[in-house]
Amino acid sequence: MNKTIAFASEAVAGIGDGTTVMIGGFGGSGAPIELIHALIDAGPKNLTIINNNAGNGHVGLAALIEQGMVAKMICSFPRSADPKVFTDLYLAGKIELEIVPQGTLAERIRAGGAGIPAFYTPTSYGTELAEGKLVAEFEGRHYVQERWLKADFALIKAELGDPLGNLTYRMAARNFNPLMATAATRTVAQVTRIVAAGEIDPEQVVTPGIFIDGIVEVPDPEQEESLNREGAVYP
Amino acid sequence: MNKTIAFASEAVAGIGDGTTVMIGGFGGSGAPIELIHALIDAGPKNLTIINNNAGNGHVGLAALIEQGMVAKMICSFPRSADPKVFTDLYLAGKIELEIVPQGTLAERIRAGGAGIPAFYTPTSYGTELAEGKLVAEFEGRHYVQERWLKADFALIKAELGDPLGNLTYRMAARNFNPLMATAATRTVAQVTRIVAAGEIDPEQVVTPGIFIDGIVEVPDPEQEESLNREGAVYP
């Protein structure tokens, strides 16, 4: 079994117009910048993107949005140090936004990967984000029903990967990546280093290979924060 | 912060009559035998025990049941190589049994720890284990509503532990232990070795200390399977 893919361009080749894509990361931490840039190069339109944020500056997710490739964002916090790209399009009515509380976003993605079509959470009860949603009472407290969230594709970033697709993550870059890996029809990970099967201690695997369809080695991945401090723009 | 407890007897001291206790392990793998034996020594009655199984032979959980301390078992599979202790009491109507599909048991415990009071699962739909439960249809498929499961106490087994309560697990002994750690008012872990804070790589912590109230070092823990092969009986 060898899930290695040679080029990022090949990894994103299946993402066509109208695809729903989960992109890992919390801000720049754990964001698969190189896969996002390969997706920009490929150029599909009318994407729905699921991410915690909505891009920062003019690289990565912000660049994807700036290219006009994104029809809808599903996220919890579309603000950043430099949110101009998203903000302008949103205020001009040119991009749709579904705002989801951060913990609910995480749990909906987990549910999508775990075969749980719906669950109840106290989060958002009584607020405008719960409008139109089913409410139920359990032991005297009110909860909102939330639905699973799935995607056609997930693009994630990991640290080590083996040919079976087993992954580890670097520090807080873990965030949404292991969840999104489980909830997409096809998941591709960029990893800093590919190691041989067995080199990752089975107790230290964070994402077991069953969730992964392809891995691409990107030895020195860019950090969104560093790129933005340099004023980088993609492409 | 130091969650270390010197003796197993002290670790189980808060478990009184009528307490609901989650006990980790899948069969003997990951079963906190020494904590269970300390609980037997303490002798509370009328316990409700949540475990995947219902004991094997005459040690650990089986011994707890044999002492007449357990009023009710919540489990998925009350069979084993030597299930006589539970079987006899059950057939004599002296112990109550709530049978829960294994994946539902795991998910109910996770939900208890994660503040999710209810969720929907395809598991058991249309079977007698779904009788009396709410059913809902999502995208044309039927699902059963299941409720979270919590406990007053959890007794678990881990491999390494630090004074903050961070834990790792040995191989497949992980099973229910990290889930139960999250779902009880008070969780105590027996660990094979206590290490200093910082000695467990933060990326390799499986159970963060926030879920743990006490850790007891048990340097050479017994294995249920080995004890049973020797014909051991506790006490």
Added chain:
Amino acid sequence: MSAALDTLKLSSAQIAWRAAQDMEDGAYVNLGIGFPEMIAKFQPEGRDVVYHTENGVLGFGEAPAAGEEDWDLINAGKKAITLKPGAAFFHHADSFAMVRGGHLDLAVLGAYQVAENGDLANWSTGKGGVPAVGGAMDLVHGAKRVAVVTDHVTRKGEPKLLKRCALPLTGLGCVTRVYTSLAVIDVEDGRFVLRERLPQLSFEDLQSVTGAELKIHGDVADLAVPEL
């Protein structure tokens, strides 16, 4: 009929061998406790299959030699196992996320009864005693294919493949293929479709020990299995 069947019918090992031939290269597979576990022995060469066990291991291998067991390293049947390179451990909630979430390609289970609508009964004989379900009700949901390996009839010679199950159900409409001691049968649109039968056995004889109509769509191949 019964005595004749007993001489004709495949052994458990032969049923397992036949089921193993359908495992695809690269598949993630869960083999139920007991008889289905035997399928791993017959995995065709050159096919890479990753085995999942509910208690939290992916990528396990054969049983260790006697005396080499590590009782923290067991499968769902609580038998000692070994690891292949690239194995992973995880907790029970993650393990059943794999199961329910549709990540397994194949689950193979035993059966008391299978109905033509795909219903499966394999967890309770309905006779009282101590009920025990384990992971069976989870496994029947989620895997892309749910196969059953079973004798074609009970020890008393009664059909196990029926119009409707009489025993308590494990899952509704979940079985996609049945490998029996006499035939290979798919469940399609609520009907049993015969794919292979033992060449020594006539269609009529097979139908006579099957509790629901066997449909034929296209060719019925010979069920050819080596001596084992």
Added chain:
Amino acid sequence: MSAALDTLKLSSAQIAWRAAQDMEDGAYVNLGIGFPEMIAKFQPEGRDVVYHTENGVLGFGEAPAAGEEDWDLINAGKKAITLKPGAAFFHHADSFAMVRGGHLDLAVLGAYQVAENGDLANWSTGKGGVPAVGGAMDLVHGAKRVAVVTDHVTRKGEPKLLKRCALPLTGLGCVTRVYTSLAVIDVEDGRFVLRERLPQLSFEDLQSVTGAELKIHGDVADLAVPEL
């Protein structure tokens, strides 16, 4: 009143200092993005507090020196952090399991408005623009205590403590204590209960800048805070 208040009132650092005094030894605490983060600076000596950040870190410490940042190691405000010994990383679902599951002892948030029934509005000014909620709606549920740090009044001098919030809600009945620039106030049984006020400020003056009745149960202590 407003000009007088401006000279009397506590600075943000002083509000943070006061809130920090209530953090218990051994507590697990989440400090909201922005102003609440400042509380960590004033953690009383000898108290061991473990800080949680929603993006998946428990046990983080101060910001690194400029130039020493690692952008894979950030907090929910996307600022670089460091680790204390005994830290742990986890994914977002586990992180919010800690939040919703009742495992945090304390969450401290900022506020646009707080109502006497404990309702909190802190995520939307209701004026359009780009809505952004982040983890606020999760944090208000689950923590054993949910405290707010805030100026007592808006920049325009209008009360932020009200009978009912006018802005879009973050959560219902969730706030247990409010640390303002003028007072410390608990929410009990749907009423504001005054616990401490600046000694230079009369009760009447405090009430006049508060949009709901301040109840007094037992003693009202002086709100005493060092120069910072």
